[in-house]
Amino acid sequence: MxxxxxxxxxxxxxxxxxxxxxxxxxxxxxxxxxxxxxxxxxxxxxxxxxxxxxxxxxxxxxxxxxxxxxxxxxxxxTARMESQGSLTTTGNGLDLAIEGQGYFQVQMADGTTAYTRAGNFSLSSEGVIVTPDGQPLQPQIQIPEGATGLTIGSDGTVSATLAGESEPTELGRIETARFVNPAGLQALGNNLYTETAASGQAQTGAAGTEGRGALRQGALEGSNxxxxxxxxxxxxxxxxxxxxxxxxxxxxxxxxxxxxxx
Known part of the structure; x- marks a missing residue:
């Protein structure tokens, strides 16, 4: 004994x-x-x-x-806690926070899709919105050279005023993904997750619809x-x-x- x-x-x-x-x-x-x-x-x-x-x-x-x-x-x-982190206003037009459920979609080097809550995006040399590690946001959004007044709506609609024009032009829409069991996503590191059988398939669409959280431009979600x-x-x-x-x-x-x- x-x-x-x-x-x-x-x-x-x-x-x-x-x-x-x-x-x-x-x-x-x-x-x-x-x-x-x-x-x-x-x-x-x-x-x-x-x-x-x-x-x-x-x-x-x-x-x-x-x-x-x-x-x-x-x-x-280990169970991942999906509670909302506090939002901090940054004033940076490429910083995005999701208020509620959902994940941003980014394209990996092998062509697969990964998911992240980190919305600290930047522009590549081609004007594409990318993560700090260079993965492009999906669907891919490109900001033309010389564009001003970049705005991203709560539904993900991206608009900017192009050179030589007076009215804003819609450049695309950022879609987010939600999962039946987000805790089932596999953590990859670099703030990225990948879909698994436990998480269920990604349900993508406009932010703020069908249970997906709305976007807030110029803010970042902190850790919970x-x-x-x-x-x-x-x-x-x-x-x-x-x-x-x-x-x-x-x-x-x-x-x-x-x-x-x-």
């Missing part, structure tokens, strides 16, 4: 170590545009059933509770990490790690005592 206790305590150390990594990543990205924090979820490992509930205890009676011994804990997964909550969670995780470590020390002392006195 004492050897089993060592194993259980070790699983506790492993689980808390992984949770600390999740917290560290959340805190590291506290200033990352559009970042969504993760939450660690745990589950029990298999139980060893010594006496089954309801088994016969004698000729006329049954065990009411039985005897089952747990074998520890493991991390079941609450530093105070993460620090409290970090302290709790540290204490849980220490308790499991003490369990290993206590079990080791019990084994030493048994070896010396048997």
């Amino acid at each position: 004492t050897n089993a206790a060592l194993h259980v305590a070790r699983t506790g150390l492993d689980a808390q170590n992984l949770k600390m990594q999740v917290i560290a990543n959340n805190l590291a990205n506290v200033n990352t545009t559009g970042f969504k924090k993760d939450r660690a979820n745990f589950e029990t490992l298999a139980y060893q059933q010594i006496v089954a509930q309801g088994a016969s205890s004698d000729g006329q009676n049954q065990f009411a509770v039985g005897l089952s011994l747990g074998s520890g804990v493991q991390m079941a997964g 990490v609450n530093v105070v909550e993460e620090l409290v969670d970090m302290i709790e995780t540290q204490r849980a790690y220490e308790v499991n470590s003490k369990m290993i020390s206590a079990t080791d002392e019990m084994l030493q005592y048994a070896n010396q006195n048997m």
Whole structure:
């Protein structure tokens, strides 16, 4: 039983170590545009059933509770929290924030589509709206040279006044994508996500329609990490790690005592 206790305590150390990594990543990205924090979820490992509930205890009676011994804990997964981050006004005409559900669509180097909440866009040398890493926004929007008065409506309509003209010209429309289960998107890094079987297929269309959030020009969405909550969670995780470590020390002392006195 004492050897089993060592194993259980070790699983506790492993689980808390992984949770600390999740917290560290959340805190590291506290200033990352559009970042969504993760939450660690745990589950029990298999139980060893010594006496089954309801088994016969004698000729006329049954065990009411039985005897089952747990074998520890493991991390079941990480759940991404999709709550809205705070919006900060920047005044930059190419900064966009989504108020509500939805993701911007960008084209990867291999031609596939990735999704992001980070709306800190720029212009390429060809005048195409791109991410900081150079991936073009989809559908692709190109701003002609010399265009002024760039405006992006809440529905994603992009307009600008072209050289030699007095009235704004519509240049295209930014479409956003929403998912049945956005937490099922796979994180790629660089603020990008990709579609999976768990997320469901992307439902694309104009911003502000069919459950997709509206766009706000000249603003950026911050991360939804609450530093105070993460620090409290970090302290709790540290204490849980220490308790499991003490369990290993206590079990080791019990084994030493048994070896010396048997």
